Amino acid sequence: MDLLQGTLDLLVLQTLAAGSAHGHAIAQSIESRSKEILQVGHGSLYPALQRLLKQGLILAEDGQSDNNRKARFYRLTAKGRRRLSLETSKWREFSTAIGYILAPPSGETN
């Protein structure tokens, strides 16, 4: 299943909320946490990372991966954390609203 437009940034922020990670790890984490339902085109991750960097929501720094390899790690900033909680609540509201509409009509009239 492809991602909805504009949701990738939110998913990246959420992934980084758990701690800093490099690009490959972020892509894998999104896939595994969505129970493999969501396919992230790995290539589209990089424009998203550049967008978030530019808005100052994440930071990039060099670091060591689990298997002791050098890689570029991305980390959430305070601003990014605030944006994440804002976007999360917005998304919840939105999906609840969509859920109401898509739910099969119940017995009671409204």
Add this chain to the structure above:
Amino acid sequence: MTWWKRRSDRLDADIQKHIDFETEQNIAAGMPPGEARSAALRKFGNVSLAKERSREVWGWLWLERLWQDAVYGLRGLVHTPGFTIVALLSLMLGIGASTSLFSVIYGVLIAPYPYKNPDQIWAPAVTSPKEPSNGWHQYRRRELLAIRNLPGVATAMATTYEPTLLTGTDSPESFYGVLVTGNAFEFLGVKPLLGRTIEPFDIRPDGTPEPVVVLNYRFWQRKFNGDINAIGQKLILNDVPRTVIGVMPPRFGWFTDDAFWLPMGMDLADETPLNAIVRLRPGVTKEVAEQQFHGLNVRLAAEKPQNFPKGGFRSALLNYMDITVASGAMKSSLHLLLVAVGFLLLIACVNVANLELARTTARAREIAVRLSVGASRPRLIRQLLTESILLSVLGGALGIFFAIGATRAIATLMPDFYKPNEARITMNVYVLLFSLAVSLVTGILFGLTPALRCSRPDLAGTLKAGGRGAVGSASGQKVRGWLVAAEVGLSVILLAGASLAIRSFAQLTQIDPGFQPQKTLRWTFRFRLNAMQRSSAGMRSLAVCSKASVGCPGWKPPPLEMVACRLEDRVRLIRSMDNSRRKTAALSSALSARSIRERSEFHSSAEGH
């Protein structure tokens, strides 16, 4: 751009590492290395697209593309030298010629003076049906006070000449000093370059002037070599030592461009005629002020009828711009030029538009090919836009150089008497910008049409039409037809206008000055009169006047310090005149003048001397 390069490299390395990790993971899962790598690449997707998208986020990609487009456009221009040269020449001539011509018109007609609000300066004139003259009526000192008391007049100043002998330097030299009232410089609103100007307090309460002098820039350069210490030094003028109090800037030549200004004493019995000018009070119209002047003039004429035309007169106020700025024939030919300038710019624009459209048809195939292999329409439009801007900028740069050169050339070649001595012809930056903008917009607008036209989904047709791209669409043909028609029409108008202008210029040079210039010599001399008589063999007659300016538009006889003789009649010498109004009839006889004789002033009693 190392910072830019480092960022690009880091992104590339990051993506490379991503693919490496994925490959390793695949190998760990049991895939053979080659397959593992291609699976990783597959999963990642289009690598260069990802890179480009990421760089796009940085917001600098347009610069890279701009550079690419500019290089490509430049190559295109070099490959079509015919188009490039004609388009560049059109732009250069259009921008350059219109800017330089307008600069001349601006310098001579629109802003010729350094004075404050020169269009609010009025000169009182008296005209009579019987004795038409050039109008500017001369008042006496006493009458100036009456003018200042008119309710509509805010301020009035007056000017006259005084023959002045400068002594105490290497050689005595005579000048026409300019006498001005104490308020003159304040009236004209020009600040001095050095020191101060003549002020009202330079006229003592009893009406006598302080012994001070303000220098003209050229005089200061010539006599003091531009020395700042000129201020405070003494000049002996007509045997009176006068203190130099100021130097005026180069662009100030009120009544003189090589002498000096002296404060005018207010001896009310002095009957020297003065040139008065006034500024009106706010809200007072020209007509109201004219009535007030007429009332004054009628009163003055009752006291001194000899100062006014006999048999009734009318009073008028002449705007200073109208009487002094190039008037009559010169003004109308300059206006004609102004229209021609507009046409010239228009023709250049139409020409460029037409060239761009013609190129469109030639490029239709190229554009169709690029569209069909997947170039995006905005990208193509951007590229064509870059090309047109490149062409326009190059043309504009040439135009600027041409404008600078042509303005200088015209300013040097233009005869001095065509422009007021204070007029400065410099390139007008605003007009240059305007012409540049007009040409650029034209170039861009018509450079875009290929993209707009060719991106219509008729690729197959265009591709089939193939190399014979000159066919073009019917609508394109029609537009080009209109443009050509407009261009030819404008050119015809311009040609007709130019031939008319040349004709009137030719007539201007053929104006009968009233004597035979072919057989008349003019020269400047400084030697004694009897020496001149001795060397006069071969001359039929001889006239001498201090300032020969016969034939200039708006000529007024300067105060003549005149000696003249008619050699045919055994050298009858007419004595040197003093500064009074006595003039000599010998001048007119010597010039066998027709028009000059008609001017009444020369019918005076000089024969008696």
